[in-house]
Amino acid sequence: MTEEKTxxxxxxxxLYDFRYEDADAWKVDEGLSSEIIETISKEKNDPEWMRDFxxxxxxxxxxxxxxxxGPDIDGLDMDNIVTYVRPNTRMTAAWEDVPESxxxxxxxxxxxxxxxxxxxxVGAQYDSELVYHNVKKEVAEQGVVYTDLESxxxxxxxxxxxxxxxxxxxxxxxxxxxxxxxxxSGGSFVYVPPGVSVEIPLQSYFRLNAPGAxxxxxxxxxxxxxxxxxxxEGCSAPKYNVANLHAGCVELYVGExxxxxxxxxxxxxxxxxxxxTKRARVExxxxxxxxxxxxxxHVSYLYPMSVLAGEGSRSEFTSVTFAGKGQNLDTxxxxxxxxxxxxSYVNTRSISKSGGISTFRSSVxxxxxxxGSRSSxxxxxxxxxxxxxxxxxxxxxxxxxxxxxxxxxxxxxISDDAVFYLMSRGLSEEDARALIVSGFADTVGKELPLEYAxxxxxxIRLEMKGSIG
Amino acid sequence: MGDTNTMKLNIxxxxxxxxxxxxxxxxxxxxxxxSLEISREIPEEVRSEGTxxxxxxxxxxxxxxxxxxxxLSEGASADAFRIPDGVKAGHALRLDFRYGQSAGKVxxxxxxxxxxxxxxxxxxxxxxxxAEGFAAVQTKIHAGAKSRLTLVQIVRVGGKMTFVNDTxxxxxxxxxxxxxxxxxxxxxxxxxxxxxxxxxxxxxRTDTAYVVAGKDxxxxxxxxxxxxxxxxxxxTVNGVLRENASKTFRGTIDFVRGSAGSTGDETEDVLLLSExxxxxxxxxxxxxxxxxxxxxxxxxxxxxEDMLFYLSARGLSEEDIVKMLEKARIDAVIRRxxxxxxxxxxxxxxxxx
Numbered sequence: 001m002t003e004e005k006t007x008x009x010x011x012x013x014x015l016y017d018f019r020y021e022d023a024d025a026w027k028v029d030e031g032l033s034s035e036i037i038e039t040i041s042k043e044k045n046d047p048e049w050m051r052d053f054x055x056x057x058x059x060x061x062x063x064x065x066x067x068x069x070g071p072d073i074d075g076l077d078m079d080n081i082v083t084y085v086r087p088n089t090r091m092t093a094a095w096e097d098v099p100e101s102x103x104x105x106x107x108x109x110x111x112x113x114x115x116x117x118x119x120x121x122v123g124a125q126y127d128s129e130l131v132y133h134n135v136k137k138e139v140a141e142q143g144v145v146y147t148d149l150e151s152x153x154x155x156x157x158x159x160x161x162x163x164x165x166x167x168x169x170x171x172x173x174x175x176x177x178x179x180x181x182x183x184x185s186g187g188s189f190v191y192v193p194p195g196v197s198v199e200i201p202l203q204s205y206f207r208l209n210a211p212g213a214x215x216x217x218x219x220x221x222x223x224x225x226x227x228x229x230x231x232x233e234g235c236s237a238p239k240y241n242v243a244n245l246h247a248g249c250v251e252l253y254v255g256e257x258x259x260x261x262x263x264x265x266x267x268x269x270x271x272x273x274x275x276x277t278k279r280a281r282v283e284x285x286x287x288x289x290x291x292x293x294x295x296x297x298h299v300s301y302l303y304p305m306s307v308l309a310g311e312g313s314r315s316e317f318t319s320v321t322f323a324g325k326g327q328n329l330d331t332x333x334x335x336x337x338x339x340x341x342x343x344s345y346v347n348t349r350s351i352s353k354s355g356g357i358s359t360f361r362s363s364v365x366x367x368x369x370x371x372g373s374r375s376s377x378x379x380x381x382x383x384x385x386x387x388x389x390x391x392x393x394x395x396x397x398x399x400x401x402x403x404x405x406x407x408x409x410x411x412x413x414i415s416d417d418a419v420f421y422l423m424s425r426g427l428s429e430e431d432a433r434a435l436i437v438s439g440f441a442d443t444v445g446k447e448l449p450l451e452y453a454x455x456x457x458x459x460i461r462l463e464m465k466g467s468i469g
Numbered sequence: 470m471g472d473t474n475t476m477k478l479n480i481x482x483x484x485x486x487x488x489x490x491x492x493x494x495x496x497x498x499x500x501x502x503x504s505l506e507i508s509r510e511i512p513e514e515v516r517s518e519g520t521x522x523x524x525x526x527x528x529x530x531x532x533x534x535x536x537x538x539x540x541l542s543e544g545a546s547a548d549a550f551r552i553p554d555g556v557k558a559g560h561a562l563r564l565d566f567r568y569g570q571s572a573g574k575v576x577x578x579x580x581x582x583x584x585x586x587x588x589x590x591x592x593x594x595x596x597x598x599x600a601e602g603f604a605a606v607q608t609k610i611h612a613g614a615k616s617r618l619t620l621v622q623i624v625r626v627g628g629k630m631t632f633v634n635d636t637x638x639x640x641x642x643x644x645x646x647x648x649x650x651x652x653x654x655x656x657x658x659x660x661x662x663x664x665x666x667x668x669x670x671x672x673x674r675t676d677t678a679y680v681v682a683g684k685d686x687x688x689x690x691x692x693x694x695x696x697x698x699x700x701x702x703x704x705t706v707n708g709v710l711r712e713n714a715s716k717t718f719r720g721t722i723d724f725v726r727g728s729a730g731s732t733g734d735e736t737e738d739v740l741l742l743s744e745x746x747x748x749x750x751x752x753x754x755x756x757x758x759x760x761x762x763x764x765x766x767x768x769x770x771x772x773x774e775d776m777l778f779y780l781s782a783r784g785l786s787e788e789d790i791v792k793m794l795e796k797a798r799i800d801a802v803i804r805r806x807x808x809x810x811x812x813x814x815x816x817x818x819x820x821x822x
Binding site: 368371384386388389392397400403407408409411412 | 484485487491492726729742745747749750751752753755756758761763764765766768769770771
């Protein structure tokens, strides 16, 4: 047991912290009211059913109590949040048509370069609206639809959207799902036709630039029978001294024998309340794979959920959470086994340092109809100092005897022996510790495309950079 | 107190999703008409005081403050048993709670162990098979430095009874507490257990075995709070659920800041023997200290296919295999009871069953 402590500096966020004045943007007043909802609906030229849906959601929001478990969100005052900020531009499929300051933002984040090198399509959202959306011609020719949700609402897919929109995550689910239903804006709609395999990933990137604003994008993905897709979601924001809110919603429909991988590298600024809801419904023989890296935000509530509705459907969840100074990241997942022979596999790593709080929270429910189902949950936590906190709160509710459930959790510190071993091979203590933490988080890294794994490792190295004393 | 009152028990130290309904148990409180006259065998080294021990005033327990309030309002009688410093009891302290045909009783037992003392306490809760009503026993333990206590609590009450067995403990430096819990029958059983490992080097070990059948319910809440340095806890829970049984296990290892060098382990193994059982498990590790090691593991499911095949190949019917595995779980815990008289009694009743 060493008496020395590792001092770990806070992350160098200069890569993400640049900002632009939002003087040209148009925004609604702060707070929530029927008038604001009507204004947003009018701005977005909603069909009537959507306008009614928004107003109903507002009512649900008003009567739904605030969560009484999890991290403190008293610092979030909805009366001070601007729920809709429209950048002064229209969506385009050409980067050169995007206004210079916004284009510069995405250039700095490497999005256009990534699109050229490794993506089948890109959506870029700036505050409340998509400013860029494009999909490669050969992918579109396969019948793959990748567009912003608002455009899709006025096209041939309106009925498909209407029958799926907030059906997996109804506004009654919780208070911030209701808020999302009332003020959602932006996000993507993806439809992959039966049997089509999209070989390279699609990506949406969400950037929140305006101080005191909320971002409420909605991602709706339908992967039809036998199809395959990898979708990547990235998000960041500059830091302000006022609270920002992200209450997005992701609904994934995975058809029979279809496979959907949904990867997220979340790096919101540390004034962000990230209250995001993600859910997938998986049909017979289908599979959803969640890959999740949570590095940013002040407070996070994030538990992607898989509803295994079809016989033999599967879910895999792999995540890493890194909570530093001033962060309270409550992350994990939920799985509901609701059909025979379903399988879930959960593998998470969390790291706490500099007073950060990391909580792994999960639920595995195996229903009476899910005979022959199996679930395996493994969560490991690493404490890097004695001023941080790391909790694991896994729940299992099993209602059939024909199930096999395994769960294991470990919590501890970096082994002195491992540090000593690496130092004896010539590494500095700082590099040795960074290498150990990178290895600890590698379960996620190895599941990501190379460029994103590199970004994740860079984030970890930045987090670990510091002096030993 | 009327028979329609309810109280919230076994509150999870860190709440989670409400829809899981695991954050607490809601227990219906029946008619109460005083405290039970306990049958007792007291070793000569132990002093019975017939009143509440001052050392346990304000001590937190596993069931929580609602039960404290109930015991207070119902004027539950408190019996304190004290063993002086450096003394080892010659035989076990045996307390038999025989509820007979009807319950409606609340009791408090305080166990105070002087520094360096050793004691085994056996609390056996029984009733007539068709006994009805509500009963609760709260046991509070103050374990002095380097003392050793083995607490054995056996619950085998009637299928229409609601029974609350609650424990709180404070462990001073190098104190050792071993708790053995056997849940063999009972309609609705609520088990709370909270141990504050306050003294450096103190340790807690709990071994729990249960068989829950019919429409019975077992709701448990174990909480090891590590505040002292180099403290250790180990919780082992093994059980069988049959027919329409329901069981909830909450197990928490709480490493408070300053508990450097501490370790905590908890494991649960549940055998599910009917498609109508409900098993809920929520093992928590709460950690505010860097230099600790915490582990938990759970295995929940049916009899492994290879084991079933192996034993079937040796001529055992599935019914025999189930009985054998059930008995093995109970026997493993019975064997840990240091008091031979209690072991013999339990093994005898196992054979009769």
